[in-house]
Every structure is written in C-alpha cells, then in structure tokens.
Amino acid sequence: MARNLSMKDAINEALDQEMARDPTVIVMGEDIVGGSGSPGEDDAWGGVLGVTKGLYAKHGDRLIDTPLSESAYIGAAIGASTCGLRPVAELMFLDFMGVCFDQIFNQAAKFRYMFGGKAETPVTIRAMVGAGFRAAAQHSQMLTPIVTHIPGLKVVCPSNAYDAKGLLIQSIRDNDPVIFCEHKNLYAHESDVPEESYTVPFGEANIVREGADATIVAYGLMVHRASEAAEALAKEGIQCEIVDLRTLSPIDIDSVVESVENTGRLICVDEANPRCSIAADVTATLSQEAFGSLKAAPQLVTAPHTPVPFSPALEDLYIPSAEHIVDAVRKTMAP
C-alpha cells in the first residue's frame, strides 16, 4: 500500500528493507549512526540530516560510523564490495569526493574492465548534491557531470520519493559501482511510496508531463522547476513535455529523441555548471541523432560558470529558476 512519504524517509526505508533482506548489505559513513563511542545516546544523529536515523536500532553493527577519512572508508567500502559485501557508503556531500576521488574513479570504476571482466564491485556511494541550502561553495555543488564522465560508474539522481526508494534498492542490488545523488532540497518533498520493496530500473527516463510543443529535459530538483515553468507556459497555451532522466549513466537518450521528434524543440535544464554538463551532453547527442526534427536551436538552462555563492541573494540567482526555463522555452517558440 502506498503512503505519502518524504524522500528522506523513502531512502531510509530502502536501506532498511535491503538490510533486512540481505545480510551482506552494510551501511557506513561519517555520523550515519552518530555518537559512536560518545557518552550520549546511541544513534544520536542517524546521519548529518537524519536520513539513516533508526536503522542502528534495527540492524546494529551493520551500520558503521567512520572516522573523518573519506579516502580510507570509501576505499574500504569499495574493497569490501569485491570480497562479498554489498556496502552502501555515505559520502555526506558529493563535494567531498575531491578527498577520495582516486578510490572512486581509478579503483571502483576501473576494476571490471581493467581486470578483464573478472571483478564485480557492487558498492553504492550515497551523497548529497545541489544548492539552495545556503551551504556555500564546498557543500552545494552539482558534480553529476564529473562522475557521469567516468566509464564504469553508474550515476543516479532521483527527483521524488518514489524514484528514490526504487532507484536506491536497484543501486544496492546492482553489481556495478553506483553514485547515488540525493538533492538535499528534496529530502522533505513527499510523494506516494509503496510500503513493499520495488526497484526502478536504470536507464529509463520518466515522462512526468506530456506536451506537444517543447521538450524539457531535467533531473533532480530541476524537474520541479521545469514543472513550474510548464504550468506557467500552459496558461499561455504552450504545452511542454518534461523528461526526468532519473539516471545519468546509463542515460535514456531514446526517450529524449522520441519526445523531440514529437515537439521539435529541446530545452535542457541542469543545476550543474554549464561546461561539459549533462545539459551540454544531452544537447549534443540529441542534435546529432534528431537534428532533422528540431524546429529551433536547442536551449541550455544551467547554473553560471561560477562556484556556488553563499549569500542567499546570490545563491538564488545562481540556481536555474522556473523563469529561466520559461524564457528558454519562449526562445524556441519565437518565429
């Protein structure tokens, strides 16, 4: 039976159900239990924003607090995944991958290919992404393009609670390394989530809104900005189709092509910086594969080529808005 659940609770439920189902699933990270070795309560935090709260009481020592040593514990999760465990390691903020990126892109991503197909690396690395939390330049980035660039990694970025649960369960069961990106400004967002366990497959985009005039491609928080823009444009009689990519590697380009063949217009929205972004990648691929369908030049709506600023006044300008998307759609409609 489905209930209304926040994305945060949906992620917690996915971890809970997978740990109950499979004794080789362990969860590790900084403060994911919280309070280890401290005089106060066990499970003091349950993660810095409380996503893993309550799991320690149910699964005990399979939740492991780590020291502030991203290289060591992300590497240990990767190593353990080649030795019979199915670790879910929380990197807290994806921005911190700078500290341990070698383990992710030179080790986990390479094992299968570099060892001639003989290695499996079923590790899931959960991390918060995205701006809007007034957390400034080192806790707010949308670094999805960097990990998407690396062959061997899978990259997931859900836009809602239903997808978050199903995609996380798929990530844990998947035998390749997965970077699971959780937008911190979507943790409180609620949608219907079935109680039972289910998976959402990788590489299948979700058409969250149908429309005949323009295709808006987005993922994560930007799906919601795109929906706001589509609502506004619908009042003017412009019908937008929204493609929620859900996973960036693998990526469902076929659904984008199919949509653009119907609408003739493409707007790619990405909270990442513009150069070598997901938006740039989708635009390039689409231009190559469906150029003849395009009635107007594709538009990219991204953050500017700057770090994420702190001041709320500046950060609000940094994040792509519904107005930016409306303007971009209008550009494609201009005669």
Add this chain to the structure above:
Amino acid sequence: MNDNVFPLGNEDLLEAYRTMKTIREFEERLHVDFGRGEIPGFVHLYAGEEAAATGIMMHLNDQDRIASTHRGHGHCIAKGVDINAMMAEIYGKVTGACRGKGGSMHIADLSKGMMGANGILGAGSPLACGAALAAKTLGHGGIGMSFTGDGASNQGTFLESLNLAAIWNLPMVFVVENNGYAESTSVDYATAVDSYADRAAGFGVPGVIVDGTDFFAVYEAAGEIIRRAREGGGPSLMECKMVRFFGHFEGDAQTYRGAGENEHNRANRDCLKLFRARVTEADVIDGGDLDAIDSEVLAAIEQAVEQAVAAPLPGAADLTTDVYVRY
C-alpha cells in the same frame, strides 16, 4: 643430510625456493624482453625483493586478500597467480590474466585473493581494509593485507588506513617494502622518521622491522603478525628492508644510485643466494635439488613466454566489453 633445523619442512623449503626463483627468472626474462622492445608500456620489476613476497605469502590462503602495488609481479606469483596468464597479460594478449586490458600494473586474480596490482601509489591500503572488513563481517577467517613501498607509505591513504584498521580492530596486515628509493628519491630524503615501523606506535598498532632479504626472518615475523590478525588481535605493520635489483621502471638509467651499488647488492644482498647458502650449509637441502628447481623454473618461464608470444591479440570487439556487469 642433517635434521631440519628450520621452521619449515623440507618440502616447504623447496617450495619457497621455487617461488622465489620463479619470481626472479620471470623478472630477469622481462628485463631482457623489454630491452628488446617486445613488451609495451611500463614494467616495474620485483627482482631482489623475492624473500618478502614469498616469506609472507606462504602463510596465506585464497581467502586472504592482498592489495598489491605497481611492482606487483612478485606478489602475484607468490599468491599463486598463473605465470602463463601473467606473461600473456604483460604481452597484451587476449589470453592474459585480464584479457589484455590491465597489463603489468593491473594484474589481478580474485579467485586467488589477489585484488590487483595498482598503478596508484597507496591506493591499495583502503581496499585491503575493505577486504579485512568483509572477512570480519562474513566471519570466514581470512585477513586483508596491503603492500606499499617506502614511497607510497607517505600517502595519506596508507596513514588513514592504519587508523581505520586500528579503530575497527580489523584482521589486517600492512607490509611496507622499503627498498630505499621512491622511484629515484631516497627514503632518507622523503621520510621524516628512521623507520616506518616507528609510525605504527602512532596508530596504536605493533610495528616490526625485518631484513627483507632474509627469507627466514620474513617468514617468522610474518607468521606472528598474520596469526595475530587471524585471531582477532587486530592490525600490524611490518617493514621489510630490501633491495631492488633493477630501476624504478625498465629503462631507468639509475643515475641516482651510488657507484657499485647494484653490484654490491647482487653480490651481498641476494635473497636467493642467501637462502641457498643457509639451507645447504645446514646440510638440510641438497644443492642438487635446488639446481633441479632452477632448470624447471627456467623451462616454465620459457614456455610462458613462448605461449604469450604465440597467443592472439584482443580484437576490436573486446574494446567495449566488460565496462559494466550490465548497462
């Protein structure tokens, strides 16, 4: 022959010699073949260091996982990886241990507990901690072991891993192979303490130093700390002081070495010569038995090279396979 005074039986002594000799001849042959231009890429040879890999690995089984270094051939052979598959891999052939996609720096055989040679210095320590964590969680009695050179033992990953293994009381052994040079840079310049074993105390774990050219010293010290790890006593650090007979990589002119250094090492610090002298002078092993192993090893290496040379190269279809399990 006298009674055996060593901590290993005669068969094990012969096996230890065979392993060390196999590593030596494997590397000597690569040195020659690389010089002839027959081997692509970077090759880092383990010759001179055989007693360490062999003396340690004789205590391990396939459940025990090791994370190796760029200088990994010796670890592979001592851990039981097939030399024919290794040679074919180094020649870039599709019959290689990694189907020609890894090369010298990335040979792995997980079925033997060999998690991979590694082109990134210090990267293996966290991975081996993961193996130790898996062993502890699954309760199968195995251990994790990482090898780092004197150079990579200055990496943060190594130091972070010592702390991680210590606080989690992991069944883990950190082996520092100190051959005196990080590439061309002397350990005296690059490392602030006299011994890496001294660092162990800073992480609350035992540290030991052994003469890495002395098989028996390595064997005994390794046995103790591996037993400790297996019995739940937690991690240890073992520093092997050793010599590297060749350069950092093949093609290294070794202009950083002192005059006569290589000749001195070959004459006085050759772990194979030292082993032979010990077991024959004690009159426990007949020199003729060792000579017979020498011949067998040379023949096996020759066969491995012949097979590698004759083996097919990977084809265009292989380029894009095995990036993912499923995509």
